[in-house]
Structure formats: C-alpha cells, structure tokens
Amino acid sequence: MASELRTVLVVGTGLIGTSVALALRGQGVRVLLADRDQGAMRLARELGAGEEWRAAPSAGADGANAQPAGSAGSAGSAGDAGPDAAPAGGERADLAVIAVPPAHVATELLALQRAGAAAHYTDVASVKALPIDEARRLGCDLGAYVASHPLAGREKSGPGAARADLFLGRPWALCPTPESSPEARAAVLRLVELCGANPVEVDAGDHDRAVAVVSHAPHVTASAVAARLADASEVALGLAGQGVRDVTRIAGGDPGLWLGILSGNAAPVAEVLEAVSRDLAEAASALRALAGGDGTASTDITQLLKRGVAGHGRIPGKHGGPASSYVVVQVVIGDRPGQLAKLFQVCDEVGVNVEDVRLEHAPGLPLGIAEVSVQPDAAPVLTRALHERGWQVP
Ligand SMILES: NC(=O)C1=CN([C@@H]2O[C@H](COP(=O)(O)OP(=O)(O)OC[C@H]3O[C@@H](n4cnc5c(N)ncnc54)[C@H](O)[C@@H]3O)[C@@H](O)[C@H]2O)C=CC1
Numbered sequence: 001m002a003s004e005l006r007t008v009l010v011v012g013t014g015l016i017g018t019s020v021a022l023a024l025r026g027q028g029v030r031v032l033l034a035d036r037d038q039g040a041m042r043l044a045r046e047l048g049a050g051e052e053w054r055a056a057p058s059a060g061a062d063g064a065n066a067q068p069a070g071s072a073g074s075a076g077s078a079g080d081a082g083p084d085a086a087p088a089g090g091e092r093a094d095l096a097v098i099a100v101p102p103a104h105v106a107t108e109l110l111a112l113q114r115a116g117a118a119a120h121y122t123d124v125a126s127v128k129a130l131p132i133d134e135a136r137r138l139g140c141d142l143g144a145y146v147a148s149h150p151l152a153g154r155e156k157s158g159p160g161a162a163r164a165d166l167f168l169g170r171p172w173a174l175c176p177t178p179e180s181s182p183e184a185r186a187a188v189l190r191l192v193e194l195c196g197a198n199p200v201e202v203d204a205g206d207h208d209r210a211v212a213v214v215s216h217a218p219h220v221t222a223s224a225v226a227a228r229l230a231d232a233s234e235v236a237l238g239l240a241g242q243g244v245r246d247v248t249r250i251a252g253g254d255p256g257l258w259l260g261i262l263s264g265n266a267a268p269v270a271e272v273l274e275a276v277s278r279d280l281a282e283a284a285s286a287l288r289a290l291a292g293g294d295g296t297a298s299t300d301i302t303q304l305l306k307r308g309v310a311g312h313g314r315i316p317g318k319h320g321g322p323a324s325s326y327v328v329v330q331v332v333i334g335d336r337p338g339q340l341a342k343l344f345q346v347c348d349e350v351g352v353n354v355e356d357v358r359l360e361h362a363p364g365l366p367l368g369i370a371e372v373s374v375q376p377d378a379a380p381v382l383t384r385a386l387h388e389r390g391w392q393v394p
C-alpha cells in the first residue's frame with residue numbers, strides 16, 4: 001500500500017530525530033520540529049532539518065510538551081479526537097516521529113494523539129516492549145501507531161551530531177501490534193524507505209532480546225573495557241592503537257540515555273552479560289593457570305578466541321548482505337591537510353569504490369596509515385595506481 005508522506009512532525013530533535021528530519025528534507029518532505037528544549041529545536045532548524053511546529057494553542061507553546069486535549073486522567077482513549085480530526089489551530093502531519101528517550105515515548109504519544117498532531121505515529125526508541133506496553137496502558141490509539149527502531153546511531157547526542165545519511169543501508173525494525181492499521185504500517189514503511197534504510201518486521205519481545213545481544217550488552221561491555229582506561233597510565237594511553245578505539249567507541253554514549261535504554265531491557269541484557277561474564281571469568285582463570293606454568297590451559301583461551309572469530313564473521317556486511325570479504329589496502333599518509341582527499345581522488349581516477357576507510361594514527365608521529373577497504377578485484381588495481389603515483393603502499 002503506497003503512502004505519501006508530505007508533512008512529517010519530528011518530536012525530539014536530538015541525534016536521531018534531526019537525522020530523520022535531514023534525511024526527509026533531502027527527499028523533499030516538509031518537516032515540522034518540536035523539542036522540549038527550545039535550543040535543540042532551534043539548532044535543528046538552523047541545520048536545515050525543518051521548521052518549528054506551531055502546535056495548537058491547547059497543545060501548549062512547545063509541541064513536545066503538548067498538553068493532552070482532554071484531562072490527563074480522562075477515561076476516553078487518545079483516539080477520541082477522531083481519526084481525521086485536525087488540531088484546533090495547529091497543523092496536522094501525515095506522520096509523527098517520536099525521537100525522545102524510551103521512558104518518555106508513550107506519554108508523548110498520548111499527548112500528541114490528544115492534540116490530533118498527526119494521522120499516524122511511530123517512535124525510534126532502542127527498546128520496543130516498554131513503549132508499546134505503556135501506550136496500551138495509557139489508552140493511546142494503537143491503530144495509528146507502529147513502534148520502530150533504526151539500528152543506526154552514534155556515540156554522540158544532540159542535533160549537532162545528526163547526519164542525513166545515518167540510516168542508509170541500515171536495518172530499521174518495525175514492531176506493529178495486532179491493533180496497528182495497514183495505513184499506519186504503510187506510513188512507517190514509507191518513512192524507512194525515505195531514510196534509505198531496510199525495514200525488518202519483528203515482534204517487540206523478539207526485538208528486545210535480539211538488541212540485547214547486538215547492541216545493549218556490547219555497550220555495557222565496551223563501558224567495562226573503557227572504564228579500565230580511566231586510571232590507566234600515560235604510557236598505556238600513549239600506546240593506544242585502533243583496536244582499543246574500536247572496542248570502546250560506543251562507550252562514549254550519553255550515560256543518561258543509556259541508563260534509560262538498559263533499564264527498559266534489563267532482563268534480556270542481564271542474561272547476555274551473565275554469559276559474557278562466564279567467558280571472561282574462564283579466560284582469566286585459564287590465563288592464571290598459564291601464568292602458573294600449566295600449558296594445557298591455552299586450549300581454553302584458543303577456544304574462546306576461535307568462537308570470537310566465528311561470531312564476528314557472522315555479522316552481515318554494510319548493506320545487510322552476507323559478511324563482507326573486502327580487502328584492506330594500507331596506504332602511508334603524511335599528517336598534512338588534504339592527504340585523504342588526494343587518496344580518494346586516486347580511487348576515483350581508477351574507478352575503485354571505497355567500501356570503508358579507517359585511519360590508524362599514533363600520537364606524535366608525522367605519518368599515519370589509511371586502511372582502505374575495497375572489493376577483492378579492485379585491490380591490485382588500486383595498489384598499482386598508488387605505486388605509480390608515488391604513494392607508499394607497504
Ligand atoms: N543514540 C543512538 O545511537 C540511538 C538512539 N535511538 C533512540 O532514539 C531516541 C533519541 O535518542 P538520541 O537522539 O540519541 O538522543 P538525544 O539526547 O540526542 O536527543 C533526544 C532529544 O529528545 C528531547 N526530549 C527528551 N524528552 C523529551 C520529551 N518528553 N519531549 C520532547 N523532547 C524530549 C531532548 O531535549 C533531546 O533533544 C531514544 O529513544 C534512543 O533510544 C535509536 C537508535 C540509535
């Protein structure tokens with residue numbers, strides 16, 4: 001079922017809300033912005049993410065804090081305004097995207113529905129059973145709502161970190177309930193399509209157990225590893241390479257947001273962390289045995305490392321296909337402006353598509369290594385072209 005999204009309301013103009021807004025603007029969609037923090041809304045607007053939502057007077061000056069049209073505890077459901085009701089004095093969007101912390105999603109949904117803010121609604125919270133259960137408990141109109149979650153993000157918060165291309169080729173979970181209308185599903189599917197992501201329909205409970213494994217437990221594990229660095233010596237930090245950066249990048253995320261995410265998925269995350277803890281405890285005791293001269297303990301370590309290689313190999317590639325088998329071409333680059341641009345220019349000249357790029361740069365050294373991931377057949381082409389142009393390709 002085709003669904004046209006002419007106007008989309010984004011409530012919560014932080015990293016994800018503003019990224020959604022920028023992606024939609026790039027597709028010619030009109031975007032209305034609301035945030036309880038006026039500074040966040042203004043910055044998003046200045047970044048070209050859309051225009052301020054002029055909420056109906058009854059919804060309050062700040063749409064994100066929209067007061068329900070009825071009293072908070074009224075018996076009627078949020079759908080009382082009727083499916084086609086326009087907000088008095090306000091503008092009604094085709095879809096509202098609620099991009100606020102998980103614990104606030106359902107109350108926002110209720111307030112927006114009571115204000116008649118949009119025809120259909122979704123949210124982008126990292127957990128799914130919590131907002132759906134709360135929305136049901138609060139009496140929201142579940143027919144107009146399909147909960148969702150883009151599996152893309154960054155370790156930074158706020159509109160300044162937003163990217164229009166954040167969702168390109170990424171999975172985006174859709175968790176309709178039995179009440180969700182076909183029209184609401186179509187509207188949210190269209191949103192995912194406009195953002196360039198791949199829709200994946202999944203039950204909310206299954207979603208939460210899955211993201212415990214692929215997102216939430218990895219975050220806590222990264223935090224535990226990064227916490228070791230808090231009192232590491234200057235010598236240790238000076239020797240930090242790309243590996244520790246890779247393993248700890250996501251630990252830079254906002255602790256307040258992450259407390260909300262982890263609390264909303266506590267039992268599934270605890271279960272994964274218990275399994276990780278068992279592996280770590282076994283590895284530590286095997287290493288203690290090795291240190292004590294028991295060479296047989298190396299088998300246990302090897303087993304864990306091999307299971308790690310197998311698990312890592314199962315992560316699908318950039319566009320959701322099978323795990324990628326790119327070849328990495330290492331190029332020595334000087335610490336001068338424009339080096340990376342020149343490297344990309346060579347790739348462009350010889351028609352080599354850069355699948356990924358990573359910079360390895362030790363502090364204090366005038367040189368770094370650019371690791372350029374390319375398709376296997378492109379690697380010799382690129383290596384030859386770089387050699388011919390005087391680049392150091394070890
Ligand atoms: N950070 C990430 O990488 C990802 C986050 N998410 C989910 O997206 C949602 C937003 O997260 P971020 O954009 O990262 O956070 P953020 O902190 O960058 O932005 C959240 C925004 O929501 C606003 N806000 C908070 N409570 C509000 C309320 N009741 N009404 C209106 N605005 C309110 C804040 O003022 C802030 O501007 C969360 O539910 C999170 O779980 C989903 C995918 C990735």
Ligand SMILES: O=C(O)C(=O)Cc1ccc(O)cc1
Nearest residue numbers: 126150151152153154155250
């Ligand atoms: O930083 C990254 O690479 C992430 O993948 C971040 C992320 C954080 C929370 C989500 O719900 C989804 C993705």
